[in-house]
Amino acid sequence: DTAVSQTPKYLVTQMGNDKSIKCEQNLGHDTMYWYKQDSKKFLKIMFSYNNKELIINETVPNRFSPKSPDKAHLNLHINSLELGDSAVYFCASSDPWRGDGEQFFGPGTRLTVL
Amino acid sequence: KNQVEQSPQSLIILEGKNCTLQCNYTVSPFSNLRWYKQDTGRGPVSLTIMTFSENTKSNGRYTATLDADTKQSSLHITASQLSDSASYICVVSPSNDYKLSFGAGTTVTVRA
Numbered sequence: 001d002t003a004v005s006q007t008p009k010y011l012v013t014q015m016g017n018d019k020s021i022k023c024e025q026n027l028g029h030d031t032m033y034w035y036k037q038d039s040k041k042f043l044k045i046m047f048s049y050n051n052k053e054l055i056i057n058e059t060v061p062n063r064f065s066p067k068s069p070d071k072a073h074l075n076l077h078i079n080s081l082e083l084g085d086s087a088v089y090f091c092a093s094s095d096p097w098r099g100d101g102e103q104f105f106g107p108g109t110r111l112t113v114l
Numbered sequence: 115k116n117q118v119e120q121s122p123q124s125l126i127i128l129e130g131k132n133c134t135l136q137c138n139y140t141v142s143p144f145s146n147l148r149w150y151k152q153d154t155g156r157g158p159v160s161l162t163i164m165t166f167s168e169n170t171k172s173n174g175r176y177t178a179t180l181d182a183d184t185k186q187s188s189l190h191i192t193a194s195q196l197s198d199s200a201s202y203i204c205v206v207s208p209s210n211d212y213k214l215s216f217g218a219g220t221t222v223t224v225r226a
Contacts, residue, residue, distance in 0.1 A: 100207075
């Protein structure tokens with residue numbers, strides 16, 4: 001299936017731990033994104049990479065570090081997890097040459113920090 | 115600051131009834147407006163896209179409208195089904211930036 005996939009789907013961890021979320025897309029897109037969706041369902045852009053280069057870096061604590069080993073993967077590493085990091089994190093991808101801006105979203109990773 | 119506001123925040127309708135969701139935006143310069151459907155526990159999926167010159171576009175029982183002059187869009191759901199229960203998110207794309215502007219979504223609950 002062509003899609004954006006994320007692992008894990010659920011992540012429960014203690015405060016202070018370090019964790020990673022992985023994202024892969026097989027759509028051949030050049031641009032990938034990480035979004036955070038809080039309890040109010042509002043999607044906020046965190047990072048965007050185009051062909052492995054960072055192009056969007058919103059005001060996100062430097063405990064969050066994205067890594068793009070190739071244009072099909074964009075992983076998110078979070079250090080020293082805090083209670084406020086609990087949210088659903090979505091990875092997305094798009095084809096910037098397509099022009100209409102459609103982003104294809106992964107299924108989300110629900111992170112719970114205890 | 116580019117903003118997208120949606121109303122109502124949530125609504126409950128009976129199966130078979132119609133409903134209309136609203137989206138107002140201030141994004142400029144405007145490229146397109148897209149409605150996404152997000153089922154519980156899933157990622158958003160695009161329903162329709164509206165460009166500047168389009169007034170109405172349908173996708174099955176979903177009909178989107180756009181008034182680019184007043185910067186308003188609506189999404190009308192006809193003959194609702196239980197599977198329409200979801201969050202509907204209005205997303206506006208500027209013509210001069212990668213970043214999209216997201217609304218907070220309208221949560222629709224369809225009851226039998």
